[in-house]
Amino acid sequence: MQLEYFHMIDRIVDLKVDEKTIVVEALVPKESTVFEGHFPGYPLMPGVLLIESMAQASGFLLLGVLKFERMPILAAVKEAKVRGSVFPGELMTLEASLSHEGSGYAMTEAKIRVGGKLRANSALTFTLIPFPNADMRGYMTKVAERVGFPQQAVSP
Amino acid sequence: MSSTFDQVATIIAETCDIPRDTITPDSHAIDDLGIDSLDFLDIAFAIDKQFGIKLPLEKWTQEVNDGKATTEQYFVLKNLCARIDELVAAKGAGA
Numbered sequence: 002m003q004l005e006y007f008h009m010i011d012r013i014v015d016l017k018v019d020e021k022t023i024v025v026e027a028l029v030p031k032e033s034t035v036f037e038g039h040f041p042g043y044p045l046m047p048g049v050l051l052i053e054s055m056a057q058a059s060g061f062l063l064l065g066v067l068k069f070e071r072m073p074i075l076a077a078v079k080e081a082k083v084r085g086s087v088f089p090g091e092l093m094t095l096e097a098s099l100s101h102e103g104s105g106y107a108m109t110e111a112k113i114r115v116g117g118k119l120r121a122n123s124a125l126t127f128t129l130i131p132f133p134n135a136d137m138r139g140y141m142t143k144v145a146e147r148v149g150f151p152q153q154a155v156s157p
Numbered sequence: 158m159s160s161t162f163d164q165v166a167t168i169i170a171e172t173c174d175i176p177r178d179t180i181t182p183d184s185h186a187i188d189d190l191g192i193d194s195l196d197f198l199d200i201a202f203a204i205d206k207q208f209g210i211k212l213p214l215e216k217w218t219q220e221v222n223d224g225k226a227t228t229e230q231y232f233v234l235k236n237l238c239a240r241i242d243e244l245v246a247a248k249g250a251g252a
Binding site for chain 2: 077103108
């Protein structure tokens, strides 16, 4: 995880396109400028970054389901609960499932667990847009390779 | 069983917090009711679920953008309900 670059996800553990589910891992760094302000003497992951992590896990799921033909963009956070803090150095396991695939949009439900215990969950809505340009498509392909996205799902 | 319009009007009223009695078959979802594209996703989601269909929003939007259709054809509620009935009928015929 590189917080400053919004690289929230480290590794795809399991992507089941047919079942429309994904499991990913994200190791929270022990040190980051983010933690210098949030908070001095008591560093913890900001709630918005937990939501972003769940959005990115959902995003990889949608990229797989859509065979990399559309780019999911977060449009709405329907519900988000931070049930417990996540601290530097902790390994987050994120699960996401596709709850509805509409025309040009999709909805997911996502969870974050640490050590098997639920720390956060959310219901998210995405718009599904054509990749706006080749640069973004290429960048997302590289990101997918970095996190171990199954190659067969990357190819259109 | 309530009509398609009654069901859609109820969905819109509950989703967008619009008084039910202000929603008529001639209401334009965007121009009259002030529903924006993000709120319309919630409405589409509820309609998809309730009627077991998939509103082809992308196709409709593309047709409007290309000048091949007007927003009235899809977003005036009586027209929207007619499209829903067509989709439900097509789904039944294909089942």
